[in-house]
Amino acid sequence: MLKAEENEILTRVGPGTLMGDLLRRYWTPACLTAEIPEPGCDPVRVRLLGENLVAFRDTRGRAGLVQENCPHRGASLYFGRNEDAAIRCVYHGWAFDVDGRCVDMPSEPVPFCEKVRMRAYPAHESGGVVWTYMGPRETMTPFRDFGTEGHDAGEFTAGKQLTTCNWVQAMEGNIDTAHISHLHQWDGVDDIPDDGSDKPGYPSNAMSWKFWRHDRAPRLEVDDTWYGYRYAGIRTTPNGNTHVRITAYAVPYSTMVASIPFSTGHGMFIPIDDQNCWRYFVTAKDRQNPRNLGGANLFSVAPFSTPITGRRDGILPRQYTMDNDFRIDRDAQRNGIFSGVSDFVSQDFMVTESMGPIYDRTEEHLGSTDKAITRMRHILISAAKGLAAGKEPPAVGAGLDFRSIRGAEKILEPDEDWRALGTDDDPVVQEALGIEPPLGAAGRPELAD
Template sequence: MLSREDNELICRVGPGTPMGNLMREYWVPALLSKELPGPDCDPVRVMLLGERLIAFRDTLGRVGLIQNHCPHRGASFFFGRTGECGIRCVYHGWQFDINGNCIDMPNEPAESDFRHKVKAVTYPCVERGGLVWTYMGPRETPPPLPDIEINMLPEDEIAIIPSYVESNWLQAVEGEIDTSHTGFLHFGSIQPEDVEEGTFLHYTVKDRAPKYSVVDTEYGTMYGAYRPAKPGYVYWRIAHFNFPFYTQPPEGALGHSVIMNAWVPMDDTHTMSYVMVRKGKSETGRPARLPIQGDSEKYPDMHVPMLPNTSGWFGRFRPAVNATNDYLIDRDVQRNGDDYSGIQYLASQDRAVQESMGGIYDRTQERLASSDVMVIRVRRRLLGAARALAEKAVIPPGVDNPEVYRNRSGGVLLPEGADWIEDTKELRQAFVEHPEIAEQQPQP
């Protein structure tokens, strides 16, 4: 468990906080490119690291991210007029470009040079892989973007699934790096005899208490969760935490699966999730819900339904299955054993437990066990990096070394006694194709 002081330090991300300052050292996903569909389109409200910002696309197609309040009298730029390579406050017509320069002040005398003395806070933006990235840190020249494989592929090969999570960012990250919950929350009602022998799912439900090996890396932390497989072999689930808030879950076969999940803090108690996967047989590369025995028509394999977006600060990409309807839990399905949780969708199952902890869970109340070793190690790394930056100005891991993000995750069978780190080195390398891997191992 964490002390109260450490729990506050690791969870709070607003301006001036140690963890907020750490995250501002990195490029951060701000929104999807398609949310700004064309030059001079409607502005979008964006809550990011505790700051209220307005995203807009100018006449040349460039993206700007500007402070919410006009520097003149504080009216919101959300109501602004886009055009003429800027955004114009409708209160008095002051216009600003994507760099925060005031380029027109029509209610002042023509001979006035006052506009040259007024500047709005803006953050530089770049687009890559369907995402708008922004740098909110102190450097005049930002660091390079991270070499995240999935974000560097052609856009037609990428599926991005955005989703609003009503909890602190760390609860979402910790849910993703906790591999033992898979055999319960998601697969708890599936028995070994219900699935094909030799599949990853078979090994998972046959032994729901894996052992762990965890190591620190240049980019964060890596774990290998292992359990017995066919005679003479061990099934390994290898996954990563990447600074400051990325996870690569062990979905699919190691060497074939290309995935990265970003858990971007909107503020201390709201998170925007971006699941980025390489398109495959399904749009997302992952099942929207897990298989159950029984009525497949009642629980179809489909995406979590979403509510229509609104223009509010927390109005984007909200799941229709949420706390207000108890995540549509079906107690009959839960009781009769068709589904362990009784909640239909995989993502909704995760969201239900993470959001049920509250906005920021009081980790002084935890009782951690051996299965929480990855959670413990990641917390130590985050706290250590935040304190090193605050106290000694040590640049956090990966900021200036984009190549350290070139990793893959997934499941793999290794002979008993194998060195899991050395023997998976090639399979864990990004941008290396292994066409034979996809057909070797049946997937759940």
């Protein structure tokens, strides 16, 4: 439970709010590269942290992110002409480049371009996402590379889906391991044949469903890290083994959710404003489950649909919404699907959006399985207050290796510590990603003198 004023700090993102100021200190997805695919293409509207902006790719191929309203008399530049390496307002023809400079003022007998500058944010493209930095220029931090730098956008699946609630409650859903034993369950899990992988090592994805169902009250261990934390949801399997799901949280809005054997998929919850957010995901096509140790796809055994991909702009449509009660099927709910909703991600949308646009956390009753969520809130609120008191935000400096942050899932060997799983010290990660083990690490052949 939070005090009302803490809930306000946590959830409000507009300019001048504590959290809004904190979020503006991080490079943030503004839109997908696929939304502005080629030079001179149609501009798109971007609403980000409560600010109305327009993204465009100018005729020279540079991505720009500028205020939506023309600084002359406010017409929307979304309707503007993308031409001559600038966006030109259709009202009186003023034109602005990606840096917000006025480069043409054809309606004035004596143009005063140099006196007009519009709000423009820097753009950096990586992994199929157009990222921006909305904080003060003088505090601009290095781009945080979660593994996309130096790679073609085509090596990644990048997409986003609209979520009509506050970003924190949406992110809490992604961090919460306990709900997979409830919200996403269906009775057919009991009929999945035992393939013998309930033993120390990497189980099949199909068997994971069984473990989640078998032990519905996981124990949580949260470990603080330089970027936020990693935590394990610990369950006992039907054979009495210890199964861990490890999810990482990186300040402020990043999650790497558990998967077998480890995960590099980056899920981000990006505030549009206080009451809406985008759920972004960036996944390396060839580095997801590199040895395919999990066997069949997680969803191939489940009776759930998964998001439709393949739209040209990367925005996943929503067919299950509050307006249609998420297409809840009460017969299915009685007869096998715990939630009654047959689309996996929409099960998440149903619970997080039904809390209301901004959940009032003074009303909640938290238990031990909410430990990771309370930790995330604490980190965010302290960082926001800290920034206001002149403290550096966490995880923004140079030389930090965000590529090393991964989720993981495994059945532990006796005495095995979950903390090494999915890190650079994990032999499975080293083999899959070609990472050299650190000198002297276990398993590294000794060099002859």
